[in-house]
Amino acid sequence: MDISDIRTEYVKYGLQRADLANNPLDQFTTWFSQARAAELAEVNAMSLATADANGRPDVRTVLLKIFDEQGFVFFTNYKSAKARQLQDNPQAALLFPWLALERQVRITGSVEKISAAESFKYFSSRPRGSQLGAWISEQSHPIKNREKLNKLFHTIKERFKEGEIPLPSHWGGYRVIPNHFEFWQGRSSRLHDRFSYTKTDKDWLIERLAP
Template structure:
């Protein structure tokens, strides 16, 4: 297999300034709805990139749980690698790779912790098994085996067999406040359409076309 021979043309659609909403959140919601309508697998999945104290980036896939003019919301174990890195550097990037639509969106911003009330409201809306998994997993830390993980899960299942499962004190969420958002649409001959929204000092969004 020769990796440098693997390529294809991008021919699904073009993107012009006239097609874009002046508000990038509205534009994102429009594209997200189209990804959902296209029955893409995990349309809310996004790559979350953070940086540690040594400048080493790390990435992982997380599900977007809310988006509005305040920002992009996700939840996680506060002991996880991403949460620990965000403590030292709250700058973050989100990447939505909608391959089948030949589109991607990249969000640049800062992550702000959500209040406990918002975290609890979402946690209690999760399936019971997901709540138990949150209690069972010391996210990002070593575990001796799958069997050990399942034993902890079953222990939590027995512990909370009766009544509601409480919010763990090590579980939280973030709202990513964007200052730049890029929309990318694949184009023929690698002449892709790229538009970058930037928030100016007055809080207004400005948009410009980028070279592919």
């Protein structure tokens, strides 16, 4: 199938150095707030790229749940494929594709597990069904059929039918600690505006990149 005629001309906005905050977290916060105000679907969805010990890449969509000066936090099963990759190679890349605004944000950095206390704080805020699901899902591992999953869910629901559901030891958060950001704004004739923030010993180096 030849789909080479699918094209979009980006004309909504521009981005100049004078528009940018000196700190990339401030700039990200501004763009995230604008994306949220625009009521984009799954505004906190981000592509998470990892690689195993042999450098083989992998990517999937996860949900950003916390971001602050410490980094960008998502939650997952610690026995999942992504967790195994991060154990071997604790580096990751994030991509926020806010295409309705003709924008993208790319972030790279090192990755660390957050504390059990931090994970429990978020876990406790989840709907009860999601908490139960975290207990039974052997994420990324083969499963015989849907019926087995439903049976496991019924079993764990009975086990924790009363009271607070504890945090599973195999579930929690990771924090991506950024060392590089790129803010991309689509422009006409493919002459996009791109600005990178690179962490230095003292501050952030801001540079315009060729499209």
